[in-house]
Amino acid sequence: MTSTDQMPSVELRSVTTGRGFDAERAEAAVRELLIAVGEDPDREGLRDTPARVARAYREVFSGMFTDPADVLAKTFDEDHRELVLVRDIPIYSTCEHHLVPFHGVAHIGYIPGKSGAVTGLSKLARLADLYAKRPQVQERLTSQVADALVDRLDPAGVLVVIECEHLCMSMRGIRKPGSVTTTSAVRGIMRTNASTRAEAMGLLRGT
Ligand SMILES: Nc1nc2c(ncn2[C@@H]2O[C@H](COP(=O)(O)OP(=O)(O)OP(=O)(O)O)[C@@H](O)[C@H]2O)c(=O)[nH]1
Numbered sequence: 184m185t186s187t188d189q190m191p192s193v194e195l196r197s198v199t200t201g202r203g204f205d206a207e208r209a210e211a212a213v214r215e216l217l218i219a220v221g222e223d224p225d226r227e228g229l230r231d232t233p234a235r236v237a238r239a240y241r242e243v244f245s246g247m248f249t250d251p252a253d254v255l256a257k258t259f260d261e262d263h264r265e266l267v268l269v270r271d272i273p274i275y276s277t278c279e280h281h282l283v284p285f286h287g288v289a290h291i292g293y294i295p296g297k298s299g300a301v302t303g304l305s306k307l308a309r310l311a312d313l314y315a316k317r318p319q320v321q322e323r324l325t326s327q328v329a330d331a332l333v334d335r336l337d338p339a340g341v342l343v344v345i346e347c348e349h350l351c352m353s354m355r356g357i358r359k360p361g362s363v364t365t366t367s368a369v370r371g372i373m374r375t376n377a378s379t380r381a382e383a384m385g386l387l388r389g390t
Pocket residue numbers: 278279280319320321322349351352356357
């Protein structure tokens with residue numbers, strides 16, 4: 184398989200730079216990295232590694248090339264004005280400081296606004312995935328998910344909680360495997376009304 188096998192027919196552009204994914208550049212960079220860590224990139228086991236890593240990076244950073252507007256384009260009116268919460272959505276992201284994974288779960292809840300517009304449940308998970316598949320810090324990932332829901336659904340309130348283990352804290356550096364970082368983003372009535380927020384938090388914890 185070559186590195187171009189999984190390229191889409193229409194080249195997608197980065198939301199940050201407007202450039203497409205540059206597989207050739209990624210391969211060259213991985214080859215350089217292998218040399219830098221003292222490896223021989225031409226030995227048999229490593230010969231295909233730069234192309235493999237380029238393909239993997241294309242997938243792991245695919246959120247760079249996806250517009251959240253596309254994910255939330257379809258809404259429907261269910262006249263439901265109370266909480267919708269999807270818990271325990273598995274997410275895998277990449278720490279932008281060390282380019283190693285952080286992973287865990289996202290919980291995403293919102294209260295529809297006056298229009299009663301709701302989105303498909305899977306779209307909440309797609310949204311988390313989209314932003315996770317970018318070089319990230321957990322705080323930004325959390326608020327980007329919340330803000331996309333505010334922008335697209337005009338909801339009465341939004342609550343996003345993300346719990347992750349950062350491998351940059353587990354496999355290197357401070358080396359504290361198992362430590363979990365929790366971040367939250369609350370918008371609208373979830374921010375202004377403590378009892379609404381407490382009720383959502385209770386459901387989120389399954390209590
Ligand atoms: N706030 C925040 N910090 C993060 C996240 N991911 C990694 N970090 C931290 O980013 C910091 C980078 O610190 P630096 O001192 O520049 O880098 P470093 O020398 O590799 O730091 P150590 O990890 O402490 O060895 C570290 O404290 C990481 O734990 C994140 O999602 N949010």
